[in-house]
Amino acid sequence: MQETRERVLGALAEGPVSGPDIAAELDISRAAVWKHVEALREEEGFDIESREDGYVLTAVPEFGGAAVEFGIDAPFEVEYHDTIGSTNDRARELAATGAEDVAVLADEQSGARGRLDREYSSPSGGIWLSLVCRPDLPPAQVPIYTLAAAVATAEALREVGVDAGIKWPNDVLIEGSEAKIVGILTEMEGEADRVSWVVVGIGINANVDPSEVPAEATTVREQVGDIDRADLTQHLLERFDELRNDPDAVLPAWRELSLTLGKRVRVETPGGDVVGKAVDVEFPGTLVVETEDGKTRVSAGDCEHLRPA
Known part of the structure; x- marks a missing residue:
């Protein structure tokens, strides 16, 4: 939102307030107000009564950029x-122009893709969000941003009553049923020792009918009913901002929400499957698996929760 307009809105939020008072406070003309x-x-x-x-100010929009800001x-x-x-596609375009701290938000996506270029269902009523960030990190540490996004999203969902937890590294599922409710995809560009930009894509099946998502997935509507999407998005962004500025807090928070630690898992990696008990996660997001041959550390892969042996 344009800066002066944002300041006018801030003054209205303290209302009732007259046009001349706003003009004097912001040092602009009454016509500009x-x-x-x-x-x-x-x-x-915005609903604004004279x-x-x-x-x-009597009401704010139900959803959209102004409502979230x-x-x-x-x-x-x-x-x-x-x-x-795709919000991720748009975020990459913005990143290429030098943008920073932009959240690309949509009610619906028509061509979204997930990991391994899989089609990602994104119907109207969801929260489809991609964040343009420029962290001062080497590429090897970027996974901490992915984990921070998972924590921020799961915590925001818990605030509205959804029993959300995290499957390593970043799928947000429903505790118990493990139906997927959020997908996260992180992309980056950089050199060997420094990241140029990171785009964190977060897709939440929010006020969406369960018939519009894959059978193995669920929606916020199905779990607790429709929620205030703008409010949830605000809480997510605020918590993500806290975590990216305090990386040491990410792993403890992730462990608290983990659905993977303590479970038998199979992780598909380029070097073959790793099977055993997930026992820990280490910076910047490495999963530690206790196998028959000892502890194995996995930095990336598709994780499957297995039934107890």
Whole structure:
């Protein structure tokens, strides 16, 4: 949102407040105040009443960029689309132009892909989000961003009553049934010793009918009913921002939410399957598996939870 418009909105949130008072506070003309108020109404979807004692903000949009940015305690600019091919594709475009701390958000995706270029269902009513970040990290440590995203998302879902947990490294599932409710895909560009940019894609099956997602998946609607998507997105972004600025906090939080630790697993890796009991996760996201031959550390792979031997 344009900076002056955001400041006008902040003043309205403290309302009722008169146009002249806003103009004086922000050092802009009364005509500019009126234009910003009209833009907030017509372009951004805020309900603003004009009363004798001034403007009063009576309602915020249900979803969208302005709704997420309003009152958020995190430095993300939100670029919203009703529908888009892929938020990750758009985020990569923005990253290539030098953008930073942009959250590309959509109600629906028409051409999203997951890991290994698998098709990813993204119907209207979901939260399809991609974050453009420029961390001061070597490429080998980027997985900590993926784990931070999983933690932030699972915690946000728990706040609305969803029994969310994490399957290594970053799938968010329902505890007990292990039905998938969130997918996360991280992409990056950089050199051997430094990352240029990281795009963290997060797809949440939010206010979506379960018939619109794969049979092995579920939705927030199915678990607890429809929720305030803007509010959930805000909490996710705020928690992710905290975690990326405090990497030491990521692994303890991830362990608390883990559905993998303590389970027998099979991890498909380029070097073959690793089978055993998942016993720990190490920085920046390495899974430690106790096998018949001792502990094996796995940095990447497809993890399957197995029944007890």
